Amino acid sequence: MRPNDETHNALNDLLRRQDRNGKCIWRTVGDNRVRASHAALEGDERSWVQSPEPGEEENCRCWAEVVPEIVIRKNACKDLLQNLRIERSTLEGLTNDLSKAIAKHNPALKDWQVAVKKYKEILIKYIQDASSVADPSKIGVLGTVAVLVFEYPEVQAAQEKVDAAKDRYIGIQENIAYLQKQIDQVIKEIKKLEKDKTDMKCDELI
Numbered sequence: 001m002r003p004n005d006e007t008h009n010a011l012n013d014l015l016r017r018q019d020r021n022g023k024c025i026w027r028t029v030g031d032n033r034v035r036a037s038h039a040a041l042e043g044d045e046r047s048w049v050q051s052p053e054p055g056e057e058e059n060c061r062c063w064a065e066v067v068p069e070i071v072i073r074k075n076a077c078k079d080l081l082q083n084l085r086i087e088r089s090t091l092e093g094l095t096n097d098l099s100k101a102i103a104k105h106n107p108a109l110k111d112w113q114v115a116v117k118k119y120k121e122i123l124i125k126y127i128q129d130a131s132s133v134a135d136p137s138k139i140g141v142l143g144t145v146a147v148l149v150f151e152y153p154e155v156q157a158a159q160e161k162v163d164a165a166k167d168r169y170i171g172i173q174e175n176i177a178y179l180q181k182q183i184d185q186v187i188k189e190i191k192k193l194e195k196d197k198t199d200m201k202c203d204e205l206i
């Protein structure tokens with residue numbers, strides 16, 4: 001058919017009216033008079049509602065090749081299956097991360113408990129030392145000062161270890177909660193995609 005004649009335009013109009021949700025492929029006549037912006041669109045899959053439509057602009061000889069519904073459905077299924085593969089591999093990664101985080105959970109809790117125990121021991125020692133120097137007449141003022149100077153950094157260091165162990169433990173707990181939330185979302189997405197797959201009868205198409 002000669003592009004840009006009455007029949008050609010009428011046919012394009014008819015196709016547009018027929019299936020506004022359908023798809024078409026932009027085709028050019030392929031000679032050197034095709035404007036560059038349209039030559040760039042050659043072979044592109046477009047929806048009918050996308051503007052401009054082939055043949056719509058002045059002196060445009062481009063035309064729309066109808067994409068059969070079965071091809072549209074097949075392509076949609078391919079995209080869906082690809083998304084399913086991506087989501088499933090994401091789920092696998094997240095599940096591995098969760099196992100690793102859970103494996104770290106109990107040792108981290110134990111580390112924290114050990115740090116607390118050591119801190120308490122040091123604190124008790126410090127308090128005993130402090131009470132033994134409560135009476136400066138026993139070891140003198142200098143002795144009291146020495147006890148405080150030498151013992152206090154030890155208490156502080158033990159306290160810092162407790163804080164670090166606690167932060168690490170809380171970090172692991174937060175990571176576990178975050179991963180569980182992500183996993184829930186991915187599972188929800190997979191269920192949705194699987195339902196779409198059934199609804200779209202992808203197993204019959206591909």
Ligand SMILES: [Zn+2]
Pocket residue numbers: 028034035038055059060061062
């Ligand atoms: Zn054109």
